[in-house]
Amino acid sequence: VKAAVLHGVDQPLLIEDIDIDEPRAGEVLVKTSATGVCHSDLHFIEGLYPSRFPVVLGHESAGVVEKIGEGVTNVVPGDRVVVAFVASCALCDNCVQGKPYLCTGGQTRHDRLSFGGENVTQFAGMSAFAEYQLISASACVPVPDDVPMEVAALVGCSVMTGVGAASNTARIEVGSTVAVVGCGGVGLNVIQGAIASGASRVIAVDMLENKLASAKEFGATDVVDAS
Incomplete structure (x- = not known):
């Protein structure tokens, strides 16, 4: 799988071939159709936010479901989806109390992507700067066929951040x-x-x-x- 890999602060993103795990129970493999570059991605590149390297960034995307893991019922292969970078874990106190938007389970993972035998950090549980994304099924939001993928991708971050700030905050x-x-x-x-x-x-x-x-x-x- 080709991905834009960041190896350190202020380093260029390198297009490299990485290995990605098969989806486990509750997970989905999505083929990336479109992804945006959010300013938050630049913050990590510039070192303003900490990260473990190497890392594949990207958290504003849309794509097509390629494979599903055991127990996944909300999507099927072929579905067009927006990938939400705030997928809930369903296990932490906030999720159990009906507040998935305050999930503390954490989405960044370090053991599902690899490069040359070395683990690659999976940013926000997504790593959208790649041809494929291995994500939680709860992060998949189906979108109609008539919505362009480059438009749908923006819903994954900038749209829900702005609209959510107005309506929820x-x-x-x-x-x-x-x-x-x-x-x-x-x-x-x-x-x-x-x-x-x-x-x-x-x-x-x-x-x-x-x-x-x-x-x-x-x-x-x-x-x-x-x-």
Whole structure:
């Protein structure tokens, strides 16, 4: 399996052939169709976040189910899926208490990918910068056939981060006025999350004209050029 492998801080990603395990019970092998480069990936490359090397990064993706492990019932081979990087373990206290979004079971693994006999860290339980991903079945979210894969991939991180910030963290109420500072990938999805939550006025703030134009397309009622 070809993958973009990071061997150390500030090192280039090298396209190399790695070995990937067969899916075990509760696991799925997904053939990657599209993956985004999130700024969080760059943080790990730059050493701003710690990681064990070598590692295959990538956590914003979509693909097609290739194989399923024993007991998997939510998907079948051939299904088109978004891969959620916050898959729950179903075993930790938060999962058992019905709060899978606060899962502490951890998704980063160190023993399912290998390169030249050396274990390769599987980032976020995914490692989307590879031709195939070995993931938990709970990370698979089926998507309709008419959704382009490059669009579906964004749902795996930037969309759910932004929309979730608006609906779950800020808990925006109907009729609210909301200001969104920064209209990048996450900010744009905060805007549409605010609109979906019923905000009557959404003020987008940025320093770039193209981002403010995108903010209007995503539903902002007002824009402020902060430059």
